[in-house]
Amino acid sequence: MIKNLKTDVLIIGAGPAGLTAALYVARAGKKALVLEGRTPSRLAIGYEIENYPGFLKIDSRELLEKFIEQAKHHGAEILKEDALALALEGQPKYVTTRSAFIEARAVIIATGRPISEEKIIPGEEEFTGRGVSYCATCDGPLYRGREVLAYGLSEEALDEVLELEQVGCRVKLVTGKKIKPEFKEGLEKLRQKGMVVLEGYELKAIQGEKRVEKVVVEKDGQMEEILVSAVFIFREIPGSTLFTKAGLQLDERQCVVVDRLQRTNVEGVFAAGDVTCGSLQVASAVGEGCVAGMQALAYLRK
């Protein structure tokens, strides 16, 4: 049986951005319903965070728990289901899940950065938060002076690799098989800085005892082992047909396009956090969630 639900603001995604938006909406006395989908917030993995202001060091799961508790404390409700279809244009807006048909006056999208499942590397999930990272800013400083492997080749990946080097990591870059000509120059620049570039290699496996200790890379069918303390994976982001179908404008990286007030191209629909390809930081996700929540409230006032 499908149940009908009504809310002032529907928030899709239960990470730092979505939960902060929910806190702001609920605290203002409006109904805030949060959808927590199958793919959990990256915080649920469990790793140490040193750069969320207010906590010198905190386990990501503990911080996520605090965010959930605080949103609920102010009256936000959480439904543990994925959004399956969106009808966002017009008023009200409709979103369906497995068990519910939801009517909302405003919608905030905070689904985080998608990773397509087929691309996952053996060992990647097991060691996430224990040597596997997706963010140079977050985790680079933890491996200062040590050997790390970076994997991926895009403009963003090259910048992240430079950041690892800036922070003092000893970086080896594995580019993957296909190298687009526009990256040749960037790779040359890394080599000039003394970095090792393994051109045309693929990352095949991440291994270790309790933490990452080594990786297996491959070129032309030849396997090779490299000892490293950490692996940074910088993937390009696959598209999201759900959002495109709903009329939302995405950029070339398949991220939802927003302005400084977190407004999308669809009236009454806002987006916050990693889904907008921001800074992949808890601090900035929280900031964007706050702005999206306040803007949704302003939209309801109209």
Place this chain on the structure above:
Amino acid sequence: MIKNLKTDVLIIGAGPAGLTAALYVARAGKKALVLEGRTPSRLAIGYEIENYPGFLKIDSRELLEKFIEQAKHHGAEILKEDALALALEGQPKYVTTRSAFIEARAVIIATGRPISEEKIIPGEEEFTGRGVSYCATCDGPLYRGREVLAYGLSEEALDEVLELEQVGCRVKLVTGKKIKPEFKEGLEKLRQKGMVVLEGYELKAIQGEKRVEKVVVEKDGQMEEILVSAVFIFREIPGSTLFTKAGLQLDERQCVVVDRLQRTNVEGVFAAGDVTCGSLQVASAVGEGCVAGMQALAYLRK
């Protein structure tokens, strides 16, 4: 004796935005120098915060202390002086204070929202954080169902007043003496919603024992007392000649104009927090500080 200082990133302002930027810069191994001027962060006043994610309830001074400690822990340094002159175009950038001549590769402006001193209302400073507020979103929910007075007339002020009403406050608005014709319609809308609009009245004093209990308003020389639990002051912001002189683009509200990456119109100069007329929230200031810090680091890599 003027001393010469050199830093990678100079951060002007020691509130949530500036300290978060400093944390990010210092944690990446770069030198971060923070100027803490005479006007302290609004957090230094001491009031309860319920909407900074991670803390159900925290005293603003305690939170500020945590931000300072965390930035210092990662190596940021704080100099307790105001920026007196800025030379931001070109490379490096120069900033002078009372005792120092500072050379920086990048600058982040996070000076907060200025209030001109001559405009302060008797009782305003004494009761700030104890009934006097500048932010409907922050403090409105604390006065649900109670009488509050709002003071000020601008587009922003009208929106804040609607927010107070949305949250469940019983609002009286004091408009000040001069009423621009473009606000007539907005005031009519408030009246239709059942709000009391004291047109042409000035706010003369804020009084009480330990907390705000009443205000004195004036029209045509006649004084009147009104019992209220809180006073929300929504001022327009005075201009900042320091920034204009330095070549920074300001908007009509005299706020520094930035893009989504917190970049100003001057290369290598970023701005974050209330100085950009964002959301006046600790959460969004922290988010913007994080982005500004990361962007300054990206700028240094170039």
